[in-house]
Amino acid sequence: MPSDGSGPKPIERPRMPVKITDVATLAGVAPMTVSRVINTPDRVSPATAAKVRVAIDRLGYVPNLIAGGLSSRRSRMVAAVVPTIAHPMFADVVQTFSDAMRVAGYEVMLSLSGYGAIDKEALLRTLLGRRPDALLIAGAAHTPGAFQMISEAHIPVVEIWDVSNHPIDMLVGFDHEEVGRDVARFFLAKGHKRFATISADDPRALQRTRTFAETMRRAGCIGMGEATVKAPSTITAGRRAMADLLPALAGDTAPLALFCSSDLLAFGALVEAGLLGLRSPEHLSVCGFGNFELSAASEPAFTTVSVEGAEAGQIAAGFVLQRLTGNGPRPEGRWHVPFRIVERRTT
Amino acid sequence: MPSDGSGPKPIERPRMPVKITDVATLAGVAPMTVSRVINTPDRVSPATAAKVRVAIDRLGYVPNLIAGGLSSRRSRMVAAVVPTIAHPMFADVVQTFSDAMRVAGYEVMLSLSGYGAIDKEALLRTLLGRRPDALLIAGAAHTPGAFQMISEAHIPVVEIWDVSNHPIDMLVGFDHEEVGRDVARFFLAKGHKRFATISADDPRALQRTRTFAETMRRAGCIGMGEATVKAPSTITAGRRAMADLLPALAGDTAPLALFCSSDLLAFGALVEAGLLGLRSPEHLSVCGFGNFELSAASEPAFTTVSVEGAEAGQIAAGFVLQRLTGNGPRPEGRWHVPFRIVERRTT
DNA sequence: GTGAAAGCGCTAACAG
DNA sequence: CTGTTAGCGCTTTCAC
Numbered sequence: 001m002p003s004d005g006s007g008p009k010p011i012e013r014p015r016m017p018v019k020i021t022d023v024a025t026l027a028g029v030a031p032m033t034v035s036r037v038i039n040t041p042d043r044v045s046p047a048t049a050a051k052v053r054v055a056i057d058r059l060g061y062v063p064n065l066i067a068g069g070l071s072s073r074r075s076r077m078v079a080a081v082v083p084t085i086a087h088p089m090f091a092d093v094v095q096t097f098s099d100a101m102r103v104a105g106y107e108v109m110l111s112l113s114g115y116g117a118i119d120k121e122a123l124l125r126t127l128l129g130r131r132p133d134a135l136l137i138a139g140a141a142h143t144p145g146a147f148q149m150i151s152e153a154h155i156p157v158v159e160i161w162d163v164s165n166h167p168i169d170m171l172v173g174f175d176h177e178e179v180g181r182d183v184a185r186f187f188l189a190k191g192h193k194r195f196a197t198i199s200a201d202d203p204r205a206l207q208r209t210r211t212f213a214e215t216m217r218r219a220g221c222i223g224m225g226e227a228t229v230k231a232p233s234t235i236t237a238g239r240r241a242m243a244d245l246l247p248a249l250a251g252d253t254a255p256l257a258l259f260c261s262s263d264l265l266a267f268g269a270l271v272e273a274g275l276l277g278l279r280s281p282e283h284l285s286v287c288g289f290g291n292f293e294l295s296a297a298s299e300p301a302f303t304t305v306s307v308e309g310a311e312a313g314q315i316a317a318g319f320v321l322q323r324l325t326g327n328g329p330r331p332e333g334r335w336h337v338p339f340r341i342v343e344r345r346t347t
Numbered sequence: 348m349p350s351d352g353s354g355p356k357p358i359e360r361p362r363m364p365v366k367i368t369d370v371a372t373l374a375g376v377a378p379m380t381v382s383r384v385i386n387t388p389d390r391v392s393p394a395t396a397a398k399v400r401v402a403i404d405r406l407g408y409v410p411n412l413i414a415g416g417l418s419s420r421r422s423r424m425v426a427a428v429v430p431t432i433a434h435p436m437f438a439d440v441v442q443t444f445s446d447a448m449r450v451a452g453y454e455v456m457l458s459l460s461g462y463g464a465i466d467k468e469a470l471l472r473t474l475l476g477r478r479p480d481a482l483l484i485a486g487a488a489h490t491p492g493a494f495q496m497i498s499e500a501h502i503p504v505v506e507i508w509d510v511s512n513h514p515i516d517m518l519v520g521f522d523h524e525e526v527g528r529d530v531a532r533f534f535l536a537k538g539h540k541r542f543a544t545i546s547a548d549d550p551r552a553l554q555r556t557r558t559f560a561e562t563m564r565r566a567g568c569i570g571m572g573e574a575t576v577k578a579p580s581t582i583t584a585g586r587r588a589m590a591d592l593l594p595a596l597a598g599d600t601a602p603l604a605l606f607c608s609s610d611l612l613a614f615g616a617l618v619e620a621g622l623l624g625l626r627s628p629e630h631l632s633v634c635g636f637g638n639f640e641l642s643a644a645s646e647p648a649f650t651t652v653s654v655e656g657a658e659a660g661q662i663a664a665g666f667v668l669q670r671l672t673g674n675g676p677r678p679e680g681r682w683h684v685p686f687r688i689v690e691r692r693t694t
Numbered sequence: 695g696t697g698a699a700a701g702c703g704c705t706a707a708c709a710g
Numbered sequence: 711c712t713g714t715t716a717g718c719g720c721t722t723t724c725a726c
Contacts, residue, residue: 017501019719030697035721045695060499065476066422067719070413070702077477085432095459107473110457112442126454129412130424152407154364235644264640271646293611294641297582299618366703377713382705392711414703417718 018059027055038063069131077107078320079132081123082161083115083139083202084232087262088292089309090138093160096313097136104321106133113138115202115231121145128153134320136160141203142168156323158316162204163336170323170333172316176204179305179339180211183259183287186341188219192257192285196224196249198241198265200231205261208289212259224248224256233261238268245269246276255285263288263295263304270302270346280346291342302346307339365406374402385410416478424454425667426479428470429507430462430486430549431579434609435639436656437485440507443660444483451668453480460485462549462578468492475500481667483507488550489515503670505663509551510683517670517680519663523551526652526686527558530606530634533688535566539604539632543571543596545588545612547578552608555636559606571595571603580608585615592616593623602632610635610642610651617649617693627693638689649693654686 024031029052036044037052044052055061069075078101085091098108111127113120124146127135134156141162142150150157150168157169164171187195195216199209206228213226225248227241238260249256260266266288273284280286280300288295291306315335371378376399383391384399391399402408416422425448432438445455458474460467471493474482481503488509489497497504497515504516511518534542542563546556553575560573572595574588585607596603607613613635620631627633627647635642638653662682 017499021719031719032697032721033695036696039721043695048695060495062472062475062496062500064417064478064719065473066413066417066478067702068721070411070417070704071719071721073702073721075413086438091433098459107458107477110459111454112445112457125409126412128409130454131411131413148407149409152364153409235640239644268644271644275646293582297586297615297618298645299622367705368703378703379705379714380712383712386705390711395711411703414718415705417720418703418705420706420718 017064018061019064020061023052023055023059023061026059027052073131075131075133076105077109077130077132078134078136079109079111079127079130080136081111081113081120081127081138083113085110085112086232088290089307089312090161092309093313093316096310097317098313100314100317101320104317106324108136121149124149133324134158136316136320138162139204156320158319158333160312160316167334170316170319172312172319172335172337174307174337174339176207177211179289180208180213180259181215182339182341183208183305184212184215184219186287186347187216187257187259187285188221190257190285190347192216192221193254194222194224194252195257195259196226196245197259197261198227198229198238198245198269199261200233200237200265201228202231205231205233205289209259209261216257221257229265233264235264235268235271238262238265239272240268241265242269242272246273246278249278249284255281255283258284258286260286260288263290263292263302266302266304267294267298270298270300284346286346287341295342295344300345303344304342305339306342308337312337364411365408366411367408370399370402370406370408373406374399420478422478422480423452424456424477424479425481425483426456426458426474426477427483428458428460428467428474428485430460432457432459433579435637436654436659437508439656440660440663443657444664445660447661447664448667451664451672453671455483468496471496480671481505483663483667485509486551503667505666505680507659507663514681517663517666519659519666519682519684521654521684521686523554524558526636527555527560527606528562529686529688530555530652531559531562531566533634534604534606534632534694535563535568537604537632537694539563539568540601541569541571541599542604542606543573543592544606544608545574545576545585545592545616546608547580547584547612548575549578552578552580552636556606556608563604568604576612580611582611582615582618585609585612586619587615588612589616589619593620593625596625596631602628602630605631605633607633607635610637610639610649613649613651614639614641614645617645617647631693633693634688642689642691647692650691651689652686653689655684659684 020031020034023034034052037049082090101108136158138161160172163173163175197209197213199205225245229237229241266286278284286302288304291304295302295304367378367381370381381399384396429437432441448455483505485508507519510520510522544556544560546552572592576584576588613633625631633649635651638651642649642651
């Protein structure tokens with residue numbers, strides 16, 4: 001860039017954001033005192049604190065948590081990684097977890113990892129680069145690189161959604177195979193002899209539906225089809241899968257037991273079946289997964305598996321906070337989230 | 348704490364996270380060179396870069412972005428605040444915006460503000476305390492305190508979802524009243540004479556439905572009921588509202604024009620109406636809002652208003668990046684997100 | 695209860 | 711292309 005002779009060095013910025021020294025000067029105290037008023041008010045005399053607060057308000061001071069974090073080595077932030085929050089369980093977990101952490105003075109930095117599209121290791125690197133005080137992460141299957149990065153961060157980690165035999169640290173999840181087995185038993189108890197599944201192709205969904213299918217088969221039932229759709233699940237995918245499945249069902253009398261890995265798929269299946277005059281539960285017994293509002297509020301309301309996401313979030317926050325505040329014994333750090341089959345009109 | 352004579356000062360920590368000087372030492376270069384390899388690789392000779400990369404891998408170095416951010420005064424992070432991402436438009440905006448920002452090297456810190464439960468000013472304070480490089484925020488109605496905080500942060504701000512006459516900075520939204528008017532015209536063109544609305548009680552939803560009602564009335568139509576439900580919208584709320592509305596509808600022949608502020612409400616209304624034998628569009632013309640998958644994939648697929656959330660996210664990211672990288676002229680910073688009525692089987 | 699000094703881990707700015 | 715110096719704004723630690 002050519003010099004223009006008038007010698008303009010960078011123009012002074014509009015007015016740098018207010019910092020702690022500005023507040024200290026205005027209040028006539030040391031910066032450290034301002035810091036105490038903000039972080040440990042009980043160690044400051046009420047009179048001083050009042051003066052300082054006035055100065056803070058007058059200047060509109062917003063403490064720089066970046067600087068504070070660097071100095072204290074605590075970012076007061078926890079990172080959360082989930083594939084999506086379209087799923088009610090994730091949504092509940094994240095919401096509850098965030099609220100609980102916020103109350104304790106921590107902010108949650110939420111990242112959506114999607115289903116496979118994103119480079120999870122790169123995501124983790126930038127996340128951990130911000131030095132979160134803890135990490136909440138969905139899914140217990142990590143690449144070796146990811147596993148190592150997480151371990152070396154030396155922070156409390158809670159894995160949710162899945163149970164694993166080798167948790168990195170703490171764990172709040174449930175056994176997806178157990179879900180599949182329970183749903184199978186539920187159908188078997190009703191005397192079903194034929195079954196089918198519609199599943200998203202993500203590992204957990206497949207665990208549920210495959211274990212279901214296996215259990216049914218072992219009990220002597222006949223599989224009429226196991227459709228797989230690309231994650232994430234959608235209503236449309238459920239409709240398509242059902243349309244593919246339907247021909248195989250023609251001419252049967254006893255209702256088919258259909259287990260879908262998501263309520264969206266189940267709803268789609270019901271819509272499509274309904275179009276061809278197949279009613280549930282007369283011709284078709286359907287069980288979804290997730291207890292989306294749709295399962296309770298659509299017509300007919302359909303049977304599904306409910307997982308207590310809110311409880312999971314609460315427990316996860318408790319685990320993290322106990323570790324962070326160091327009170328009490330180091331928690332065992334394993335929690336099986338309860339799930340249950342909510343029976344409605346389609347079974 | 349009593350001294351025990353053996354003089355143990357704080358035990359050395361397990362092994363402090365690797366830092367830039369460790370990498371520099373191992374690679375036999377200055378810390379600054381390591382920094383360059385990471386941030387501006389093209390200013391380092393390939394040979395040196397290779398050495399440094401080896402050291403980085405060997406040590407599993409994860410750069411401390413907190414420290415980097417403090418030093419460079421750029422956090423490489425942007426904050427996003429939306430009430431919920433249950434709504435497809437928000438979900439799309441956030442997803443697209445995040446992806447676009449990530450590609451440019453920025454991480455998005457997502458916060459869900461809910462509908463009123465949370466102290467938005469407190470949320471903003473902690474968010475801005477982390478010195479995001481930019482802010483994406485839904486809704487153009489802010490408290491004076493919030494407005495001031497945002498302004499004084501001196502960062503690019505994009506307000507989405509709403510148009511406002513006094514944007515803080517940049518704006519990507521649409522006119523909710525215009526939506527209401529357009530939907531009214533749509534129904535009027537079909538010859539409807541009676542209408543009703545079901546709306547969530549958040550300001551934007553009310554703008555849409557009230558403007559709709561007003562336009563209908565001005566055209567000589569008769570209002571048969573304007574139900575309001577608490578935000579956020581749910582299917583169940585739609586069902587209840589419809590149940591309340593139904594008695595007023597008895598005995599009429601020409602189909603009622605029903606506009607719902609959300610597809611969830613519209614779906615609930617359709618379910619409830621269907622239960623009483625009312626079919627759409629024969630007895631009831633329904634238009635929702637949001638173009639949720641549900642509107643296209645349920646039966647009957649229903650008419651709705653689609654807002655191009657993905658486009659909004661893309662535009663917003665473009666605005667922010669242009670400001671951040673300083674290339675090109677300061678963008679005008681206003682964008683009307685297109686919306687359109689997607690006509691399906693219920694009208 | 696308050697203050698002064700030192701430094702968190704990194705990068706801007708300026709040499710060489 | 712690479713290194714040196716001097717902070718970023720706060721909190722830790724230790725004095726008073």
